[in-house]
Amino acid sequence: MLKNVAREIDGYLSRLEGFGFSGAMVVAKDGKVLLQKGYGLANRNPAAQFGTSTIVDVGSVTKQFTAAAILVLQSEGKLAVTDSITKFFANVPSDKAGITIHHLLTHTSGLAMGFGGDYDRVSRDELVRLALESKLTAGPGVRHAYSNAGYSLLAAIVEIASGQSYEAFTKSRMFGPAGMRSTGYSVPAEMRSRLAAGYERDTEWGIGAERAAATEGNYWNLIGNGGIHSTVEDLHRWMLALEQGRILSARDLDRLWKPKVLVRRNYANTGGALHYAYGWYVLERAGKTMIWHLGGNGVFNCAIRWQPENRTLVVYGSNVAEFHDPAYPVPAVERMLAGEAVPLPPKVIEADAPQTAARGGRYRAESGEELAIAASGRSLEVSGEGQAAFAFATSGLWSSNPVLDSLTARTRETVEHSRLSRYEAMVPFYGPEASGVSIGNLEREFWRKRYERHGEYVRTRVLGTAPAGARLFPATTYVTIDFTRGSTHREYIWQESRTIADLGPIRSAPSQRFFPIPDGCFAAFDPAEARATRICFSARADTLMVMDWQRHTATLEKVL
Numbered sequence: 001m002l003k004n005v006a007r008e009i010d011g012y013l014s015r016l017e018g019f020g021f022s023g024a025m026v027v028a029k030d031g032k033v034l035l036q037k038g039y040g041l042a043n044r045n046p047a048a049q050f051g052t053s054t055i056v057d058v059g060s061v062t063k064q065f066t067a068a069a070i071l072v073l074q075s076e077g078k079l080a081v082t083d084s085i086t087k088f089f090a091n092v093p094s095d096k097a098g099i100t101i102h103h104l105l106t107h108t109s110g111l112a113m114g115f116g117g118d119y120d121r122v123s124r125d126e127l128v129r130l131a132l133e134s135k136l137t138a139g140p141g142v143r144h145a146y147s148n149a150g151y152s153l154l155a156a157i158v159e160i161a162s163g164q165s166y167e168a169f170t171k172s173r174m175f176g177p178a179g180m181r182s183t184g185y186s187v188p189a190e191m192r193s194r195l196a197a198g199y200e201r202d203t204e205w206g207i208g209a210e211r212a213a214a215t216e217g218n219y220w221n222l223i224g225n226g227g228i229h230s231t232v233e234d235l236h237r238w239m240l241a242l243e244q245g246r247i248l249s250a251r252d253l254d255r256l257w258k259p260k261v262l263v264r265r266n267y268a269n270t271g272g273a274l275h276y277a278y279g280w281y282v283l284e285r286a287g288k289t290m291i292w293h294l295g296g297n298g299v300f301n302c303a304i305r306w307q308p309e310n311r312t313l314v315v316y317g318s319n320v321a322e323f324h325d326p327a328y329p330v331p332a333v334e335r336m337l338a339g340e341a342v343p344l345p346p347k348v349i350e351a352d353a354p355q356t357a358a359r360g361g362r363y364r365a366e367s368g369e370e371l372a373i374a375a376s377g378r379s380l381e382v383s384g385e386g387q388a389a390f391a392f393a394t395s396g397l398w399s400s401n402p403v404l405d406s407l408t409a410r411t412r413e414t415v416e417h418s419r420l421s422r423y424e425a426m427v428p429f430y431g432p433e434a435s436g437v438s439i440g441n442l443e444r445e446f447w448r449k450r451y452e453r454h455g456e457y458v459r460t461r462v463l464g465t466a467p468a469g470a471r472l473f474p475a476t477t478y479v480t481i482d483f484t485r486g487s488t489h490r491e492y493i494w495q496e497s498r499t500i501a502d503l504g505p506i507r508s509a510p511s512q513r514f515f516p517i518p519d520g521c522f523a524a525f526d527p528a529e530a531r532a533t534r535i536c537f538s539a540r541a542d543t544l545m546v547m548d549w550q551r552h553t554a555t556l557e558k559v560l
Contacts, residue, residue, distance in 0.1 A: 006034040006047045008336050011344060012530075016329060018348025019515055019525050020379075022199075023049045023301075023318030026236045027333065028172050030311050036233070042160045042196040042319060044204070052233045055182055055194045056317040057208040059295025060301040061235070062228040063151050064256075065170055067105055067279030068242075069158045071252045072173055078161045081105065085153065088160045089128055090460055096132060098140040103156065104150040105278045107259045110136035114148040118222045118297065119211040124159070125272045127152050144261045144276060148225040151279075166223055168170075173235075183230040183352025185212060185223070195229070196319040198299035201513070202377060205299045205321075226295060234501035235315045236558050257282065258292050269470040285385055296323045312337055322513070326469055331529040346532055351516035359537050363544040363556035365389065371544070371556060373535075376513065382535065383463070383511040388554070390464025390478070396526055396533035398436045403472055404465040411477040411492050412462045414500070418458065431499035438498050454483030463509055465494075476503060478509050499522035 010256050022040025026033065038050035073079050076495040081102040086092045096110075103109040115130040116122060116335060122130075131149050138145065155166045162169045175183045184497050187195060187209045198205035209229055212219050219227070243248050246258060259275030259282045267372045269276035272285025283290040287311055294304040301324040303316040314337075322328070336342050357375040369386030371393065384393035385410055389402040414429045416447070423440035430439060451457075465477040473496045481488050489509050495501040513521035514535055531549035538544075544556045 002029065002032070002034055005336055006079075008342070009035050009333050010037065012336070012342065013037070013329060015345040015347065016323075017526070020320060020513065021318070021323055021329070021527070022196075022320050023056075023316065023323060024050055024052045024054060024232045024311070025317075025329075025333070026052065026232045026315040027337070028236065028313045031234075036236075042194075043196070044199070048193075050196065050319070053182065053231050054317075055187060055191060055193055055209075055229050055231055056196050056302065056307075056319055057198070057226075057295075057300035058150075058228050058230050058235070058317065059226045059297055059298060059300060061293050061295035061302045061304060062226045064149050064157065064279035064293055064304075065174065065228065066154050066166075066224045067256060068103060068174060068247060069170055070105065070154060071157065071248055071255060071278070073161050075249065076253060076513055079157065080373075085157070088157050089132065090360050092132060095136055095466060097139070100140070101154065104141050104147075104154050104157075107144050107146050107150060108141050108152045108261055108278050109151045109153075110138040110140050110142065110145070111147045111153070112137055113146065114221055116221050116226065118208075119215060120221055121215045121218045122220045123218045124156050124220050124223075128156055141217055144263055148221070151225035152220055152223055156220075158224070169304075174247055174339060175238075177246050179237045180230065180233075183234045183238075184230055185209075187197045193230075197299075198297075198319045198321070200299055200321040207298065208297065209436065219307075226297065230254045230302075232315045232317050235302075235317075238312070239304065239306060239313055239315070245399040250262050256280065259284070264345075282397060296324050298324070301328060303324065303328065305330060305334070310512060322477065323527060324545075326528050331528045332530045333557070335530075342530045343532070345527070345530075346517045346523045348523075349514040349518055353378070356380065356516070361541075364559050364560040365554055365556045369556075370397070370559070371535075371546070373544075378537070379513045379515045381511050381512055382524070383509055385461055385463050387464045390466075390510075390534070392546055392548055393512050394464075394466050396524060396531055398546060398552055398554050401467075401472075402477060406468065407465045407475055407477055407494050407498070408462050410494075410498065411465070411479060412460070414492070415462070415479060415481070415490075417458050419447065419460070427498055431497065450481070450483060451490050453486070454488060455485035456483060458482040458484060466510065472496075478506075480509055 017040050024038035027035040036052050038052055040050050042050040042054045044049045083101050084098050085099045099109045119364045158166050197209050227558050256278050261276050263274045263276050272283050277281045278290050280293050292305040298319045301318045305314045314330055334343050358373045360373050362370050362372050369389035371389050372383045374381045382393050384390035387405055388398050392398040413428050415424045423434035426439050459482050461476045461480045465475050467475050475494045479490045489506045491506050492500055493502040512524045514524045517523045521534045524533050533549050535548045536545045542558045548555050
């Protein structure tokens with residue numbers, strides 16, 4: 001039975017390669033490895049196959065290493081999780097004197113998310129200064145609010161309490177005993193050929209270890225909270241070492257994984273309660289527990305998911321931006337492990353490049369929604385304008401929703417108010433804490449920069465609104481504003497009160513890649529939900545039929 005499941009998982013991930021997937025996975029059950037394999041390319045130029053020994057950026061999976069380091073130091077009597085940060089840092093302001101190590105570990109310190117980019121040059125002392133001088137988002141212990149900066153402070157505490165660098169301590173006290181020879185921030189010269197390069201669509205992002213090296217060790221916006229490099233083999237070794245008591249005692253492992261603070265009472269509408277422990281999330285649902293953490297920087301993606309009741313482990317790493325949470329294959333793999341039948345991705349074939357290029361253009365439905373299609377190598381890049389078309393291009397479902405429609409309409413109003421400098425009229429869209437003056441200061445600068453860069457205004461296209469996964473909020477509306485010399489893209493993030501919580505420019509509007517399949521159509525595939533959507537062209541490519549994952553269809557005509 002387990003061999004059959006392994007074959008199913010391998011077949012699923014192999015088919016995903018046709019949709020641009022590259023990465024590696026280890027799947028184990030009851031201590032037995034069912035699958036340990038890489039897929040696609042770790043580097044495209046020169047071509048290098050992705051394997052289980054390929055080294056990737058594990059992102060926020062780093063946090064569990066920091067949490068474990070704190071518990072190791074506590075077991076040696078060098079600190080206690082109840083200690084105030086005043087024990088380690090001088091001149092702590094009164095509003096932060098109540099922050100304890102426990103608050104940092106559970107994201108309840110009140111510190112902001114962070115203080116700059118991952119690879120900005122920031123020393124340890126400067127990071128500490130920025131944190132101590134910052135304004136708290138809430139008092140210590142008041143609420144859970146994810147903070148990368150808090151885990152960087154924990155890394156500083158590890159150094160102060162141990163008398164070693166964070167890297168030296170984790171390698172000597174944790175990675176070494178676990179047999180993890182390919183894990184750390186620095187990558188030895190002899191291992192660099194195993195580093196994966198990251199990719200966003202067809203653009204190479206590069207290698208995080210090289211960006212870190214360029215700062216000469218001064219990247220403390222990242223240290224302790226993300227950016228460690230490892231392999232799926234090493235992460236599997238880490239989980240074995242934890243379970244076997246080679247890093248922490250049974251009592252300390254319980255402290256690491258025991259739920260501490262409630263994050264969400266009904267996580268993703270599953271009925272399960274999501275808690276944060278020390279560097280791990282814990283989801284409890286229907287009498288079962290999932291201990292997990294994800295990591296990613298928008299390009300590299302990593303996950304460890306452990307189910308202690310049935311001793312099932314999935315370790316995942318990828319170097320492709322498209323296969324991130326929630327669009328990654330781990331949930332589908334877990335469904336296979338649970339005995340569910342999961343559809344395979346369609347088989348992707350080679351396509352005739354001129355014929356693929358001829359299918360580009362704009363296609364309009366009778367209701368006015370449009371799909372914009374552009375040839376991109378062997379695939380078609382599809383984006384939507386109008387709520388149903390936008391939903392199809394982003395989630396694979398040709399549908400509208402009254403709430404999302406209303407947010408799209410409100411966004412159109414606020415953009416027009418902004419363009420015409422009607423800032424007081426924008427206040428209701430932002431809530432009672434906003435003012436026409438503060439909004440005006442932000443919006444005037446936005447338009448000034450766009451006029452300088454792109455020329456005169458032409459039109460605003462409100463593309464549509466995307467819900468937050470299984471929940472509607474926070475929902476995000478995407479806008480493209482066209483000028484005579486180019487376009488700019490912007491997102492508006494709406495909270496449940498129908499007011500704007502955040503906004504800002506983005507590099508591009510959301511889109512989906514469709515690949516050629518044997519029946520002459522093109523397909524996109526959601527690797528997490530195992531759902532395929534299709535677009536099929538008439539012989540002259542003047543008509544397009546879409547089929548969403550619920551098998552609803554719509555016909556669009558090419559706009560000449």
